[in-house]
Amino acid sequence: xxxxxxxxxxxxxxxxxxxxxxxxxxxxxxxxxxxxxxxxxxxxxxxxxxxxxxxxxxxxxxxxxxxxxxxxxxxxxxxxxxxxxxxxxxxxxxxxxxxxxxxxxxxxxx
Amino acid sequence: xxxxxxxxxxxxxxxxxxxxxxxxxxxxxxxxxxxxxxxxxxxxxxxxxxxxxxxxxxxxxxxxxxxxxxxxxxxxxxxxxxxxxxxxxxxxxxxxxxxxxxxxxxxxxxx
Numbered sequence: 362x363x364x365x366x367x368x369x370x371x372x373x374x375x376x377x378x379x380x381x382x383x384x385x386x387x388x389x390x391x392x393x394x395x396x397x398x399x400x401x402x403x404x405x406x407x408x409x410x411x412x413x414x415x416x417x418x419x420x421x422x423x424x425x426x427x428x429x430x431x432x433x434x435x436x437x438x439x440x441x442x443x444x445x446x447x448x449x450x451x452x453x454x455x456x457x458x459x460x461x462x463x464x465x466x467x468x469x470x471x
Numbered sequence: 472x473x474x475x476x477x478x479x480x481x482x483x484x485x486x487x488x489x490x491x492x493x494x495x496x497x498x499x500x501x502x503x504x505x506x507x508x509x510x511x512x513x514x515x516x517x518x519x520x521x522x523x524x525x526x527x528x529x530x531x532x533x534x535x536x537x538x539x540x541x542x543x544x545x546x547x548x549x550x551x552x553x554x555x556x557x558x559x560x561x562x563x564x565x566x567x568x569x570x571x572x573x574x575x576x577x578x579x580x581x582x
């Protein structure tokens with residue numbers, strides 16, 4: 362099983378749609394979880410951290426299920442500017458190392 | 472954004488050249504990282520420094536040599552690289568084991 366696994370997509374959705382990304386991780390001792398977005402030929406940028414209780418930031422909602430080792434990201438009312446690759450990121454216990462998934466590519470279409 | 476800067480942004484070098492990549496962070500973080508991103512592969516962690524001390528080296532070939540003179544500066548010295556080393560090299564910084572913030576990267580081409 363890959364350390365961090367994501368559906369590579371691409372997800373092509375119309376403006377205004379709701380889209381959900383899923384991610385699974387293999388290390389049950391993982392402590393911290395993040396979603397990053399990466400635009401084409403740019404660096405990854407932190408979108409949001411993911412907390413056990415779930416958290417929301419505007420149109421974005423992240424959920425964590427430790428028992429199933431599963432993380433999700435929900436984007437509501439998609440905008441053209443949401444088009445990017447979304448990276449699921451997991452850190453190990455007591456480690457500086459972040460493990461990145463390959464990313465899921467999202468294209469929001471007018 | 473100027474939190475983490477990297478120079479040069481683009482670099483073309485021959486296999487016998489020696490070059491260095493530079494990273495500087497202005498965020499007051501204590502940890503700095505080098506990552507490699509190749510096409511169609513996830514980011515690969517290369518090195519981690521915490522308060523100038525190397526804490527992780529992920530089996531990186533010796534042709535890549537990191538240097539961290541202080542918590543704000545990180546270098547990656549390159550020598551006798553191979554064409555397969557062509558990639559985007561990203562620097563990041565964080566406060567302890569928190570969220571990491573990335574620089575814009577150096578796009579390296581080895582000819």
